[in-house]
Amino acid sequence: MSTDDLLAALDDDQRAVADHLTGPLCVLAGAGTGKTRAITYRIANGVRTGTYDPRTVLAVTFTARAAGEMRSRLRDLGVGGVQARTFHAAALRQLSYFWPTAVGGQLPRIAEHKASLVAEAAGRLGLGADRVAVRDLAGEVEWAKVSLVTADDYVARAARAGREAVAGHDHATVARLLSVYEDVKGERGVIDFEDVLLLLVGVLLERDDVAAEVRRQYRHFVVDEYQDVSPLQQRLLDLWLGGRRELCVVGDVSQTIYSFTGATPSYLTEFPRRYEGAAVVRLVRDYRSTPQVVDLANKVLARAGRHRNAAAVELVAQRPSSVPVRFETYDDDLAEARGVAERITALEREGVALSEIAVLYRTNGQSEALEQALADAGIGYLVRGGERFFSRREVREAIVLLRGAVRASAEQPMPAAVRDVLSSVGWAQDPPAARGAARERWESLSSLVGLADDLHAARGADMAGLVAELDDRMAAQHAPTVAGVTLASFHAAKGLEWDAVFLVGVSEGLLPISLAEGDDAVAEERRLLYVGVTRAREHLQISFARARTVGGRASRKRSRFLDGIWPEGTGAGGAGLSRRGAARARTESFLSDNPADAELFERLRGWRGDVARAISKPAYTVLHDTTLQAIATAKPKDLRQLGVLRGIGATKLEAYGPQVLAVVRGEDVDVEAWLAR
Structure with missing residues (x-):
């Protein structure tokens, strides 16, 4: 593919991104506007024109899955050697490399979880801390560290930030906990995930030789999901840059939903002021969703009033018109779950694959009724955040066999070789009639077959190429598509998309959640609904239940975010009848x-x-x-x-x-x- 052919595949706005190869660039990209496409084509264009050495490009994003997707797309464009990693993965790689010479010895072990460390610190202070309290305190420890707040200045900084009491403890008590938490880590000889970034920041500040080497290695930076950057991540990015201006940032202020973890969109909105002369490109053409979905998404944001950020993008739908958004009211949570299951069954009969359907909710506790309803209806599902794909026994066994078949299958087309190998561990062309474990095993193996077909069609990949792709995906936890309805929280669904999406429990107390106090917190809950809406490509249903339990008091009201949007006097499908x-x-x-x-x-x-x-x-x-x-x-x-x-x-x-x-x-x-x- 020539450079002209490469750029011809983009729209005018995306091409403006891909053509701007040097100097600071800020991309304000709405949901579904092809931001990943734009920035990967920009990198490919830079490499093809000789502007970039791919080894000097560092692309940073916020999830291992997104980083893996970026690397995969670059390989599809014939570009290798680019480092696409999360902030933590990039920092850990550098810290591990420089630690023996900059500090000495081996890098301390990283604690997988903070819970035991926080629990011990709380115990030393005589604080009663059950599992929920430990979780909340651990979250506050994380906020303090990514916000560059120390134990000494926590009280003042927490007050300025409007942080509430944590697990019933005042700011002074939490400050003492932060100090003791660091003592516990030191005694155990471990560090936490935030320390990876903090320690690298310290090394780059104290060792000019290390900073110079890092800056020689990386000369061009791309940061995706820039609205979610924390002060700690921004500090590290500034040190990587060392005063240079070769930086492209991409983000959407309307998808800022992690402020409780220390993320702030201010770095995105203030980018043109921080980098004088920076180019700003808006991506507004939505290629993901139908006009009906896009119209609803725009309305959700438009009703934010004075709380709507000036940098927010108003989407322009590019897909043909399709089915209307459905609004449903149910008597109780059980009826809502069963109604959703019935609708999913109907969609499957219409030809929508179960893997292209998701049910999203505000809190994980809402999934139980949905899981039961789907099981009763014989519908397969997977809960996002459950057992990881690459941890499944059948997947591990299959990858071992595929790795062993690299040489033996040289004479055979890769897709056929994969089918032969996986047939020995239970894969067949047709799925088993039984559900449960046998069907789940077949689905896992079938997803590997599908990945093999896709890679062979897109890249002409052989067995070695497939194994390399699987190794990369394992490192990034970037699982191939597995059949089954996805159940996920709104937060966990960010960055994903499906043909059909059900947003359940969209009522006051759940969205916005009752814990959201103050205008800023409520505004973030509105953005959470916007994120949920924009996950849908074509079919979207929004629902709530009047009561929690069967026969319970029907006291719930639909979310205020749907005022002026919810069709009054309508029930199923907005047809003008009550549901009953x-x-x-x-x-x-x-x-x-x-x-x-x-x-x-x-x-x-x-x-x-x-x-x-x-x-x-x-x-x-x-x-x-x-x-x-x-x-x-x-x-x-x-x-x-x-x-x-x-x-x-x-x-x-x-x-x-x-x-x-x-x-x-x-x-x-x-x-x-x-x-x-």
Whole structure:
């Protein structure tokens, strides 16, 4: 690909980024506007034109996954040798290299978690600290360190920053904890993750020779997600630069959602003032989402009023018009989870892959009801933040076999060789009928097959290339796509995207969360909703439940962030009916369109009412009308046929399967006697 062909693949704004190869550059990039594409093409353009030696480029981002994605894209463009790392990974690499000569000996071990260190420090101070208190105190320790706040100045700095009491402890107590925490680390001979950056800052300040060597090595810098930079990270970046101006920063103030960890968008918004003459490019063309999703995202920000940052980007949709955004109100959390599961089933039937569907929530505690509803509906899912892909046993075994097959498979096309190798550990062309562990194992192996196909098509990669890619992805925890609905918090979803996204629990107390006090905290909660909305490419559903539990007081209200946006008087899909009215209309339509099944449907509904009364629960918690309709239409003869119908998961099948089949056969069912068995 020539340089002209390379740049021809970009829009005008992206090309302006890729063409600006020297001097300070600030890119204000809205969600879905192709910022990663723009900066990787900029690096590729710089290398191809001879402006950059790839070995002198350091691209820094905030997650190992994003860094791995950047390296992968650069390889696709034929550019190798560029260092794309997180701040911590880049700092650790340099610190490990220079430590023996700059300090002496081996770099101390890095503690994986702060919890035990904080707990010991709290114990020495006589502070009662349970697991939750230790977590909160550890978070405050991290904030202090990335904000360059020491124990001596914590009280004054915390007060200026408006930090609340932590786990019931005042600022003076937390200051003492910070001091004792450092003592505990020293006695154990360990450092924490923030120390990696702090120690490197110290080495670069004290050793001019080390700083000079680092600056000779790295001459061109790119920082992605710059709105999330902390004072500590900015201090390190300034030392890397050493007064030079070869810096490109990319960010979106509307996606600033980590201020509680010390991140601040001020470095992004003040960049043109810090670097006089800096070029500023706005990326506004949204290639990710449909006009319906983009319009909603813009409205969420527009209603921020005086709290909207002047650097915020108003998105311009580039995709064709599609389906409207859905707004749903449910009676309780259980009904919301089941409603989402039903909608996911419908989307899958329409051709949307489960791997392209996500359900997002404000707090991790909201996932339990969703997990149960998806399991009951027979829908596979994965919780983001659960077991890592490359830690799975079948994946580790497969990579060992692929590594061993590098030489033996030289005569065979790579995709075919991969299939042969993985067939020996249980992969097959068609997925197993069973769900659970067998299906999860197949999904893992199948994702490796898919990655092999993609690499061969994009780069002509051979087996050695595949193994090298897997090694790089393991280091970055950049997993290939695995089939299954993703469950994740809004925070964990940042940087990701799906064809269909469900935002659940969008009510006062959850979004904004009740802990958000003050205008700045509430403004950040609004940005969190914006991040959630902009994860969706085409299908987006926003919902909340009036009550937490079945039969509970319906006291919840939808989020204030949707005032003027939520279609008043509408229910499912904004059709102008209440949810219950819409369901009734669908049922009446079914009965009129399917007279042959109407009698069986009514018998099933009568049986469901008997069960509901016997277990003292609402009827819909037994089986939904849509499930009864499916049964009345299919008339299953055995449990296997019943189990494949929508709304019938393993739990429902075990609890009600034999009774349902008896009703279908026309038998009278004594519910009380059946439940007494």
